[in-house]
Amino acid sequence: MAKLSQVAFLGFGEAGQAIMSGWSENQAPIATAYDIKTDNPSLRKAKLTDYIESGVQGCFNLGAALSGATAIFSLVTADQARVAAEHAALHIQPGQFYFDCNSCSPDSKRMNARLIEQAGGKYVDVAIMSPIHPKRHQTPVLISGPHVAEAKKIMEQLEMNLDVIDGDIGAASSVKMIRSIVVKGMEALMAESFLSAKKANVEDYVLSSLEASHPGINWRQAAAYNLERMMVHGQRRAAEMREVALTVEQLELDNAMAQATVKWQEQIGVLALKADSDEFTELANTVLKRLAS
Structure with missing residues (x-):
């Protein structure tokens, strides 16, 4: 050794x-x-x-x-x-x-x-x-x-x-890459859903509905955590998800989900916003304000 x-x-x-x-x-x-x-x-x-x-x-x-x-x-x-x-x-x-x-x-x-x-x-x-x-x-x-x-x-x-x-x-990285389709994809999925809900002024109803359907998840807390991760690390996550998309492509499967995750991670990460709150509404307002500008 x-x-x-x-x-x-x-x-x-x-x-x-x-x-x-x-x-x-x-x-x-x-x-x-x-x-x-x-x-x-x-x-x-x-x-x-x-x-x-x-x-x-x-x-x-x-x-x-x-x-x-x-x-x-x-x-x-x-x-x-x-x-x-x-x-x-x-x-x-x-x-x-x-x-x-x-x-x-x-x-x-x-x-x-x-x-x-x-x-x-x-x-x-x-x-x-x-x-x-x-x-x-x-x-x-x-x-x-x-x-x-x-x-x-x-x-x-x-x-x-x-x-x-x-x-x-390549074996270890295959596990990491394929797992990230879900982990980073969930972040992007929540961002698209909950930012849309916030902009439509129905976020409380959407979150309550999800909590009723899936009571094992604190959806408001998860939404805040995932949005904060994207704000802080979105650009790095986007770079990783490009590699994930490449992994799926090399497996000769459709990588549309990974590609969409790249777009959301980068779109939020490139804003370089400070995540000064752990509350979803405040984080969402910060992101939406910058996206609108």
Whole structure:
């Protein structure tokens, strides 16, 4: 088994910071990080602050971040996963583990794997199966691929919560992608329904009707939560859902639901609104006001 001496983060946004904060409460590994925001003068200061506050050694180039790491955690947006793998392949050292935690289609993961494996790295398909908060490093993940036996031991040293799924690279991401048709699709479906209800001034009746039909769900609470998720993470979710649509297309099925989810997630996410309330009516009014303008 590879001796865990150091981990590296490729991308250090919400997910990387959350995972590191969980490790820091116990015996945190030595960690380095590189995020492309350090290349942007207007974003660099905030990202350097993230490094310092999280207890990682921030780096100004990817080569420095990856040097000496046993395990590399790629945590970028879905649309940047391929670029991240291409750049990592230029610097990866023989035997380093590359945990691709990005929300990509199985084919995208397989293309990334070829880049990493040809450069001497050990690629692991990782699917993060729930929001990164509140469980942080113990958020449930699935892993697949030829190196899962060694990868499992590394992740267990890091006290991560994982399951191995039978199959090669792409198996773990297939579960993630296909599940997202429902999870992210429900968000978009609720947005379309409940924003329409609010604009028609019948939201109380619609929500009451749904609660009568499906009493096990607090529909008003669910509507508020899902709308808030789209406001905060809609653009990232849209990028993921493009990969979901690609997954369905590659399975030779109609991906109309996934494509529609992309449109709603992006439409709300691009507004970059602050979700300052946990109450549906207030959130809906904020979104509708901006959509109207």
